[in-house]
Amino acid sequence: MSAETHRRRHPYAARKRAWQKRLNAKLGLDKIPVIRKLVYSVLGITILLIGVAMIVLPGPAVLVIPLGLAILAGEFAWARRIIRRGSVFVGRRLQGWRETRKVS
Numbered sequence: 001m002s003a004e005t006h007r008r009r010h011p012y013a014a015r016k017r018a019w020q021k022r023l024n025a026k027l028g029l030d031k032i033p034v035i036r037k038l039v040y041s042v043l044g045i046t047i048l049l050i051g052v053a054m055i056v057l058p059g060p061a062v063l064v065i066p067l068g069l070a071i072l073a074g075e076f077a078w079a080r081r082i083i084r085r086g087s088v089f090v091g092r093r094l095q096g097w098r099e100t101r102k103v104s
Contacts, residue, residue, distance in 0.1 A: 037075050044072035
């Protein structure tokens with residue numbers, strides 16, 4: 001599978017990996033995996049907690065929470081599973097919404 005085919009099939013995942021590689025190389029985090037995991041963990045948890053606070057405070061919690069999970073998904077499998085389940089849930093809801101609009 002070529003890089004172009006992979007990019008077309010999974011544009012977000014390919015761009016995210018390329019962004020992470022550039023950031024890791026620029027900051028030297030690719031040589032120190034423990035520090036890399038710590039940096040991504042602190043950043044992801046901070047953004048995730050800000051998003052959770054935005055549920056009751058004014059702000060775009062619907063956008064910030066998945067962003068925090070996406071950062072954590074670079075290092076943790078549990079965050080990848082949550083994102084995958086969320087995308088399946090949203091896809092099913094959108095499919096049901098499209099079907100009801102076609103009928104009406």
